[in-house]
Amino acid sequence: MEQFSPTLPLLSDEELDPRARAVFDDIRATRNTDFINNFWRALAHDPANLERTWGELKEIMGPGTALDPLVKELIYVAVSTVNNCTYCVRSHTAAARGKGATDEQIAELHGIVAAANKTNRLAIGLQVPVDDAFL
Amino acid sequence: MEQFSPTLPLLSDEELDPRARAVFDDIRATRNTDFINNFWRALAHDPANLERTWGELKEIMGPGTALDPLVKELIYVAVSTVNNCTYCVRSHTAAARGKGATDEQIAELHGIVAAANKTNRLAIGLQVPVDDAFL
Amino acid sequence: MEQFSPTLPLLSDEELDPRARAVFDDIRATRNTDFINNFWRALAHDPANLERTWGELKEIMGPGTALDPLVKELIYVAVSTVNNCTYCVRSHTAAARGKGATDEQIAELHGIVAAANKTNRLAIGLQVPVDDAFL
Amino acid sequence: MEQFSPTLPLLSDEELDPRARAVFDDIRATRNTDFINNFWRALAHDPANLERTWGELKEIMGPGTALDPLVKELIYVAVSTVNNCTYCVRSHTAAARGKGATDEQIAELHGIVAAANKTNRLAIGLQVPVDDAFL
Amino acid sequence: MEQFSPTLPLLSDEELDPRARAVFDDIRATRNTDFINNFWRALAHDPANLERTWGELKEIMGPGTALDPLVKELIYVAVSTVNNCTYCVRSHTAAARGKGATDEQIAELHGIVAAANKTNRLAIGLQVPVDDAFL
Amino acid sequence: MEQFSPTLPLLSDEELDPRARAVFDDIRATRNTDFINNFWRALAHDPANLERTWGELKEIMGPGTALDPLVKELIYVAVSTVNNCTYCVRSHTAAARGKGATDEQIAELHGIVAAANKTNRLAIGLQVPVDDAFL
Numbered sequence: 001m002e003q004f005s006p007t008l009p010l011l012s013d014e015e016l017d018p019r020a021r022a023v024f025d026d027i028r029a030t031r032n033t034d035f036i037n038n039f040w041r042a043l044a045h046d047p048a049n050l051e052r053t054w055g056e057l058k059e060i061m062g063p064g065t066a067l068d069p070l071v072k073e074l075i076y077v078a079v080s081t082v083n084n085c086t087y088c089v090r091s092h093t094a095a096a097r098g099k100g101a102t103d104e105q106i107a108e109l110h111g112i113v114a115a116a117n118k119t120n121r122l123a124i125g126l127q128v129p130v131d132d133a134f135l
Numbered sequence: 136m137e138q139f140s141p142t143l144p145l146l147s148d149e150e151l152d153p154r155a156r157a158v159f160d161d162i163r164a165t166r167n168t169d170f171i172n173n174f175w176r177a178l179a180h181d182p183a184n185l186e187r188t189w190g191e192l193k194e195i196m197g198p199g200t201a202l203d204p205l206v207k208e209l210i211y212v213a214v215s216t217v218n219n220c221t222y223c224v225r226s227h228t229a230a231a232r233g234k235g236a237t238d239e240q241i242a243e244l245h246g247i248v249a250a251a252n253k254t255n256r257l258a259i260g261l262q263v264p265v266d267d268a269f270l
Numbered sequence: 271m272e273q274f275s276p277t278l279p280l281l282s283d284e285e286l287d288p289r290a291r292a293v294f295d296d297i298r299a300t301r302n303t304d305f306i307n308n309f310w311r312a313l314a315h316d317p318a319n320l321e322r323t324w325g326e327l328k329e330i331m332g333p334g335t336a337l338d339p340l341v342k343e344l345i346y347v348a349v350s351t352v353n354n355c356t357y358c359v360r361s362h363t364a365a366a367r368g369k370g371a372t373d374e375q376i377a378e379l380h381g382i383v384a385a386a387n388k389t390n391r392l393a394i395g396l397q398v399p400v401d402d403a404f405l
Numbered sequence: 406m407e408q409f410s411p412t413l414p415l416l417s418d419e420e421l422d423p424r425a426r427a428v429f430d431d432i433r434a435t436r437n438t439d440f441i442n443n444f445w446r447a448l449a450h451d452p453a454n455l456e457r458t459w460g461e462l463k464e465i466m467g468p469g470t471a472l473d474p475l476v477k478e479l480i481y482v483a484v485s486t487v488n489n490c491t492y493c494v495r496s497h498t499a500a501a502r503g504k505g506a507t508d509e510q511i512a513e514l515h516g517i518v519a520a521a522n523k524t525n526r527l528a529i530g531l532q533v534p535v536d537d538a539f540l
Numbered sequence: 541m542e543q544f545s546p547t548l549p550l551l552s553d554e555e556l557d558p559r560a561r562a563v564f565d566d567i568r569a570t571r572n573t574d575f576i577n578n579f580w581r582a583l584a585h586d587p588a589n590l591e592r593t594w595g596e597l598k599e600i601m602g603p604g605t606a607l608d609p610l611v612k613e614l615i616y617v618a619v620s621t622v623n624n625c626t627y628c629v630r631s632h633t634a635a636a637r638g639k640g641a642t643d644e645q646i647a648e649l650h651g652i653v654a655a656a657n658k659t660n661r662l663a664i665g666l667q668v669p670v671d672d673a674f675l
Numbered sequence: 676m677e678q679f680s681p682t683l684p685l686l687s688d689e690e691l692d693p694r695a696r697a698v699f700d701d702i703r704a705t706r707n708t709d710f711i712n713n714f715w716r717a718l719a720h721d722p723a724n725l726e727r728t729w730g731e732l733k734e735i736m737g738p739g740t741a742l743d744p745l746v747k748e749l750i751y752v753a754v755s756t757v758n759n760c761t762y763c764v765r766s767h768t769a770a771a772r773g774k775g776a777t778d779e780q781i782a783e784l785h786g787i788v789a790a791a792n793k794t795n796r797l798a799i800g801l802q803v804p805v806d807d808a809f810l
Contacts, residue, residue: 004626004630007633008643008646045647046647046648046650048651049647049650049654053654085624
């Protein structure tokens with residue numbers, strides 16, 4: 001499907017400055033694939049932000065943390081859904097599948113996201129005071 | 136801390152109509168505690184909504200599903216954070232702790248929620264087109 | 271309950287410049303009360319914005335339009351709930367009551383707002399394509 | 406217009422399990438039409454959520470409540486606009502037209518939604534304390 | 541790229557009522573161009589809202605204010621990004637470029653918007669109390 | 676004013692691990708003050724996130740960039756307002772004042788944020804297609 005062009009053009013490998021190229025190299029090595037998705041190509045106009053953002057995701061989304069990598073991807077999909085970010089829902093749903101998420105888990109996730117959005121608005125609209133037990 | 140009164144007054148057990156009372160009985164039995172938090176007392180003005188909402192949460196948040204109950208609480212906390220619902224952040228953080236969440240997991244969760252909010256806005260602001268690989 | 275001070279101090283009647291005073295006079299005449307709520311006192315630092323905002327609300331929220339004044343207040347409460355604006359939920363719920371809203375209608379409104387937030391996230395998360403019938 | 410595929414494929418009538426089929430039968434009978442819109446076809450992967458969600462909408466959006474059915478659809482459109490849910494804006498605008506909404510009412514609705522979003526941000530940004538009169 | 545039709549049809553110059561025509565004349569004179577973008581053509585169904593909205597933007601977005609016109613456009617892009625309004629991101633990014641914004645500034649803007657979204661959620665999720673120094 | 680306790684307790688200087696202590700030292704040196712605001716004390720439970728977040732803000736919010744430091748603080752306030760983050764509105768409004776923002780500029784900023792929220796919802800609700808001129 002044809003889509004809008006991005007705000008700043010996606011940079012090809014040939015157009016990268018050395019700092020951005022080093023990040024792309026690390027993305028390829030970390031993920032063990034030659035594929036670089038559009039998000040990083042749009043971000044490459046600002047190598048400092050590219051470095052920071054990739055560094056942050058690499059640090060928090062991989063193994064060896066208190067939360068399981070799949071759980072972290074599911075949380076990412078949940079936030080992206082609430083923020084209505086199509087790119088993010090698609091890319092992190094793909095990542096969640098790559099980490100083993102089943103269709104049933106994805107469907108269940110959206111049931112929880114939906115219920116939370118519902119009860120969030122009830123608590124806000126009814127102006128429910130926080131119980132002492134939760135403080 | 137003194138808080139605002141709710142939009143509709145919190146109902147005491149004595150003020151419930153029979154349909155709302157039956158829901159409260161089921162909450163108590165399911166959770167094995169006499170404590171009913173304010174959310175349900177505010178919702179009790181609309182017994183049909185109380186029934187639906189409790190029925191939904193009971194069905195989706197317990198054990199026996201494709202996602203682990205703690206994972207589901209963490210997703211709930213993530214959504215509540217994005218929606219900025221203080222009541223919901225507090226009550227579901229308490230619930231997550233009750234299901235075994237550690238301080239480290241809670242801190243890590245918020246690191247992921249924060250990163251997702253960051254990259255969501257980059258994808259939106261830079262208008263990044265979705266890669267074919269994600270469709 | 272003690273609250274935070276506003277970003278810019280609330281202006282008393284004595285501190286108003288002539289343009290702001292004229293708006294306050296019109297609010298008092300239109301509403302037939304001497305009471306000016308804090309929102310307008312905070313806005314009075316920027317008389318042009320005060321004029322525009324009061325003028326807009328006066329024009330759209332009163333009688334003589336395609337939608338009934340109570341319906342319009344309920345829509346205002348719904349939007350304020352989604353945006354999680356405590357001030358706005360409180361002041362427009364009060365306004366809705368002043369225009370005849372019952373507790374039952376207010377409870378029902380929040381049931382609808384909650385359900386809409388739920389199905390909104392399902393449509394977004396599941397990336398449901400729009401049916402031709404709706405275009 | 407060509408659109409993205411959904412996260413989970415839309416289920417045809419032939420692919421439904423018996424629980425989902427029963428919900429589709431009830432949607433058709435309630436609405437007196439054979440047409441089932443994509444939202445329900447995407448949700449049908451999770452029959453329990455399909456049942457809950459349809460049951461909720463059927464219960465709250467029809468006649469016989471404290472708020473008029475058209476008013477409830479307008480509130481639905483308002484919430485969907487704030488949440489930026491294209492699917493929901495389109496489907497509930499169509500539903501509102503089906504319940505008698507005129508172009509003038511739809512235009513007016515969006516004027517109110519816009520004004521509410523404006524004043525919501527002023528109240529939040531200026532950190533206006535809630536008046537005692539509203540508590 | 542083919543797009544969805546709007547909720548209400550875009551009005552051509554020939555379909556305008558006199559009040560809307562006067563606004564279009566003023567837009568053309570103020571901007572010194574014959575081009576009227578779709579936003580105004582959609583809004584023209586409600587001439588009162590068209591007048592108010594154009595009047596507001598004309599008053600606040602031009603020169604002679606405490607903030608520089610380019611700064612104001614950048615703020616507009618930032619808000620539009622958080623609200624995920626594609627139309628608004630595109631049109632105000634174009635306006636910002638027209639007022640001299642460079643690619644570097646646009647990239648930097650989105651780095652700040654992203655960081656703010658990140659720290660906003662941390663402050664909310666961790667429920668950080670406001671320091672006395674900020675009150 | 677008494678506030679809620681945070682989700683995780685604010686750490687005193689004595690409770691910091693060495694990595695967090697180094698960040699606090701850098702905050703103090705960079706800002707030339709001994710004061711550490713609550714945000715960093717809440718974040719200090721996760722030294723990696725503390726390092727990343729402080730590093731990011733230090734890099735993007737200071738001088739020597741394409742956008743002026745005051746402009747960047749105003750953008751931060753604007754985003755915080757849309758996200759309804761009280762902590763962030765207060766702390767970044769204070770920072771903006773520290774960088775020279777006047778009351779008039781702050782009032783004007785909120786007029787723009789409000790107008791942008793208004794027109795964002797109009798563009799979304801009326802489903803205005805993007806003009807070719809903006810692509």
